[in-house]
Amino acid sequence: MSQSTSPDDVDLIQLLTPTGQRVDRPDYSPRIAHLDATALRGMYRDMLLTRRFDTEATALQRQGELGLWAQSLGQEAAQVGSGRAASPQDMIFPAYREHGVAFVRGLELTKILRQFRGIDHGGWDPKDHNFHLYTLVIGSHTLHATGYAMGMQRDGVVGTGDPQRDAATMVYFGDGATSQGDTNEALVFAAVNNAPVVFFCQNNQWAISEPTSRQSRVPLYRRGQGFGIPSLRVDGNDVLACYAVTSEALERARSGGGPTFIEAFTYRMGAHTTSDDPTRYRSAAEEQYWRDRDPIDRLLALMKAEDAVDDAWLAELDEEATAFGEHIRTTVRSFERPSSDFMFRNVYAGPHAIVDDERAWFEAYQRTFVDVSATAGGH
Amino acid sequence: MTTLTLAGAINAGLRRALENDPKVLLMGEDIGALGGVFRVTDGLHKDFGGERVVDTPLAEAGIVGTAIGLAMRGYRPVCEIQFDGFIFPAFDQITTQLAKMHYRSQGRINLPVVIRVPYGGGIGAIEHHSESPEALFAHTPGLRVVSPATPADGFAMIQQAIASPDPVLFFEPKGRYWDKGEVDLDAAAGAPEGLGVARIARAGTDLTIVAYGPTVATALKVAEAAAAEGTSIEVVDLRSLSPLDTATLAESVRRTGHCVVVHEAPVFFGAGAEIAARITEACFFHLEAPVLRVGGFHVPYPVSKLEHDYLPGLDRVLDAVDRALSY
């Protein structure tokens, strides 16, 4: 087993055991008291459809429809629980596997696949759902999130007491990202500015092939404490606990109480990406250990125990997932290669003589192929 | 002679360096059990252990910054940056510290640090995984900047780079990692000074194509295609951008009178501009056409579905060859 820190840690905040029994905590249980059967089913649906999306995307990559895929498999509770705690006016900065958060924000998920198909570097308008583009350079967006939160402070949308108005920022990153200079600087800036930003670290225990023990000798949430930021560790496979701690942290940020660092202890059940081969660095036994702690099964066990779900509803959801899968496959297959001039667009907001010249040259060059051989492309 | 891929040849060169000098250390992200995302360090962690083949925390500034300190203690660190686009967190350490320490200390401190960077495109990757930032480093005094194009050079040059008393940016054309070639594993690596010497990859008389790293293979294909039409092209594989082997270049272009420079990096303010200017100065009266450049456009590396429009492929280089010859 690779864990540098045990998931049975006494500091681990849990409201649902791996077998789906509720844990009563005076500090956090009140935060989920309003989640009735409908809300639980909503969470379950979010997690299940996120997984369906992930499974479809993985298959599409195998079929050559995508260049690469980064799975969210196993991290659905951390993503859906935290994402559901955010308000529409909150701004989210994801890393690159936050498909569950994207789903909760209302993003049409196939837009994510544009980047992985190699036809777009982004794929959506971040303003539409207050959900920024994916960032691939590890840790760099933690600073953007902090600066964005500093902007919120200046715009008077923090601490007004109006729940429709008060806003915060939340940024997602992995255990590996905690080593990066940018991430540490973001914690410094957030702390000294008391910025309304929640640092949501999904410790999935692996940064490609490196276990978290290569990044830190203390549990990651204690890093946040060192910066003077309230920090905690939550069971990242417990959707209720993730919801509870994130809603507390966002509330504190929106009300002017400053940043929080959340370490969600979870597991990357899949490969790092479809290019990765985890058999080179971790054991099948470890993978099995975490498969037995699947976050989706955990919530289902609770719902069944509390009669929050019946077979008819599950069958309906199953049908919805099947249709969703079909939609994903047909949408991705319909995504066309952009025309060549796409690469020259939007390099600058205004005209730029060099780009304009090169674009004109390239267009003329392409026409020579059409004229001479009547076959475009091929160069 | 042994047939090896470029990745395999660099692996063999690293192994040789680890065997020959106990001060050689490899450091980088995922270079241990995984063997690096391109498997260039495959098996080395197993054979030399975690003290010499070090899986580092995920922090490029940390990798290069600590390599500087290790070098000050007499070690010879070989850092791996996982992809070209991820070298920038280390840019400060490389340009303000690594490049200048020898100068500032009046030669009292040597920093024999090698930074290996898989670079270049054509592999269908997402953003930040296909870039060619070599000119940024060649523009920085104090750094040597090289790029092997063949397995034989990969094997020899990595050893020369490690033996070099200066910091070396070692750019590995990742799109050519699986290209095979003959490597003499018994050959001595040669002195580190050999790093700066260009190679005539193919002799010719009508035009010189100057290439390095990933574009050498492209240039050779162009020469092949042109030969079928009766044009004789010479291909110079630079191997090194800093220093630049101006003598070999000038000698070639004086003979051919025509020159086309090819690199994947954007042409605007790229290595080709420096090369063209030097050739023009050295060969002005021998030139029958301006030195032409073919490379990337002044745009961020595009989405992968368009990368073959962006990259200097066979047709675009042939087009430049035609323009130069019909000038």
Ligand SMILES: Cc1ncc(C[n+]2csc(CCOP(=O)(O)OP(=O)(O)O)c2C)c(N)n1
């Ligand atoms: C600055 C930088 N260096 C290296 C990489 C290559 N890389 C991509 S993902 C990754 C591991 C990230 O691990 P972690 O932060 O734990 O997130 P996870 O992928 O597990 O979600 C690495 C090293 C990168 N994207 N950016």
